[in-house]
Amino acid sequence: MNAQVMPQTNAPDMTARPAFGTVLASQMAVTSWKDGRWSPHEFRRYGPIELSPAIHAIHYGSACFEGFKAYRWVDGSVNVFRMDRHIARLQNSADCLRLPRPDTTQLAAMVTGVIDRVRGEVPESPGALYLRPTLFGTGASIGGATLPATEAMLIVLASPVWDYFAGGEKPLRIFVEEKLTRTSTLMGQVKAAGNYAAALGPTLAARDQYQSDQVLFCPGGSVQETGAANFLLIREGKILTRSLDTTFLHGITRDSLLAIAPQLGFAVEERQFAVDEMLAWVKDGEAALCGTAAVLSGVGTLVREGGQAIPVGGGDVGPHTRRLRKALVSMQLGEIPTPAGWITQA
Ligand SMILES: Cc1ncc(COP(=O)(O)O)c(C=O)c1O
Numbered sequence: 279m280n281a282q283v284m285p286q287t288n289a290p291d292m293t294a295r296p297a298f299g300t301v302l303a304s305q306m307a308v309t310s311w312k313d314g315r316w317s318p319h320e321f322r323r324y325g326p327i328e329l330s331p332a333i334h335a336i337h338y339g340s341a342c343f344e345g346f347k348a349y350r351w352v353d354g355s356v357n358v359f360r361m362d363r364h365i366a367r368l369q370n371s372a373d374c375l376r377l378p379r380p381d382t383t384q385l386a387a388m389v390t391g392v393i394d395r396v397r398g399e400v401p402e403s404p405g406a407l408y409l410r411p412t413l414f415g416t417g418a419s420i421g422g423a424t425l426p427a428t429e430a431m432l433i434v435l436a437s438p439v440w441d442y443f444a445g446g447e448k449p450l451r452i453f454v455e456e457k458l459t460r461t462s463t464l465m466g467q468v469k470a471a472g473n474y475a476a477a478l479g480p481t482l483a484a485r486d487q488y489q490s491d492q493v494l495f496c497p498g499g500s501v502q503e504t505g506a507a508n509f510l511l512i513r514e515g516k517i518l519t520r521s522l523d524t525t526f527l528h529g530i531t532r533d534s535l536l537a538i539a540p541q542l543g544f545a546v547e548e549r550q551f552a553v554d555e556m557l558a559w560v561k562d563g564e565a566a567l568c569g570t571a572a573v574l575s576g577v578g579t580l581v582r583e584g585g586q587a588i589p590v591g592g593g594d595v596g597p598h599t600r601r602l603r604k605a606l607v608s609m610q611l612g613e614i615p616t617p618a619g620w621i622t623q624a
Pocket of ligand 1: 345503504505506507508527528529530531532568569570571
C-alpha cells in the first residue's frame with residue numbers, strides 16, 4: 279500500500295471524531311497458514327505487508343473478515359463484547375470460502391494481545407476499539423479459479439471508532455430495494471469481503487438518486503437486511519425481524535437484542551415478512567438497523583422506487599428504539615449484567 283493513501287495511525291483524537299475505520303491502531307497480529315498449519319502469531323507495528331500480486335484473494339475473492347468491539351469501562355478495564363460468537367462466525371465464513379479455519383484459542387489470543395498492546399488508544403465511550411480479524415487466501419498462482427487457496431493469512435487490525443452513521447442518532451433515510459439481492463443467496467450468511475463490493479452498485483445509485491443513507495434489500499418483496507446491518511421492526515411490546523436463513527448475515531447485535539428483549543417487555547417474532555407488512559407497521563411503529571457499527575440506529579424515512587418518501591412513525595428515532603439501544607449499550611459498557619460468556623476482559 280502506498281504510504282500516501284495509508285490510513286492515519288495511532289492518533290485517536292477524542293474531539294475530532296474521524297470517520298469510522300479511518301484511524302488504525304498502532305499494533306496488529308499476524309499468522310500464516312502453510313503446509314496444513316497456522317504459524318505462531320506475531321505482533322507487529324501496523325503497516326504495509328508484502329504480498330505477491332498473484333495471491334488467491336485478489337484474483338478469486340477468497341477473503342472474509344469479522345468486526346466487533348472492545349469497550350473501555352468506567353473502571354478503566356477494556357472488555358470485548360461477544361468475542362466467541364464473532365470467532366465462530368469467522369470460522370463459518372472460512373468454511374464457506376474453503377479457507378483454513380482460524381484456531382479459536384489462537385485468534386482469541388491475537389485479539390486480546392492486540393488490545394493489550396494498544397490499550398492507551400482505546401477511546402472512552404461512546405467510542406470503542408473496533409477489531410477486524412481478516413482472513414484471506416494467499417499462495418501465488420493465478421490458475422486457481424476452481425481451486426481453494428493453498429496458503430492463507432490471518433491479520434487482526436484494530437481501529438479506534440466513534441459513530442458509524444455520521445450524525446449519530448439522527449434518524450436514517452433508507453431506500454427500499456424490492457428487486458435486487460445484496461449478494462448471492464448462499465453467501466448472505468457469511469462475512470465475505472466480496473459481499474460488500476456486490477452491494478456497492480445499488481447502494482451508491484440509491485444514494486445519488488434518493489439521498490439515502492443505506493439500502494434495505496427486499497428481493498422479491500421479502501424484507502432482508504441492509505448493506506451492513508440487520509433490520510428490526512419495533513413497537514410497544516413487540517419486535518419483528520426476519521428469521522435466520524442463508525440469505526443474510528446472522529448479526530450478533532441482532533442476537534443480543536433478541537436475547538434481552540423479553541426482559542424489557544418485548545415479545546420477539548422471527549419470520550419472513552413482506553414490504554407491504556413493513557409499510558403498514560411503520561404507520562405507527564418503529565424501524566431500526568442493528569449491528570456492531572450501527573449499534574441500534576432508528577429509521578426515520580423509507581424511500582421507494584420513484585422517490586415516494588414514507589415517514590416511519592413521526593419520522594424521528596422512536597422511544598422503544600432508544601430504550602433498546604440504551605439497554606444494549608449498558609451491557610456493552612458493563613453497567614448492567616450480561617448473560618454468561620458475553621464479555622471477555624482483555
Ligand atoms: C451485512 C451485515 N449485516 C448485519 C451486520 C450486523 O452484524 P453484527 O451485529 O454481528 O455486527 C453486519 C455488520 O457486521 C453486516 O455487515
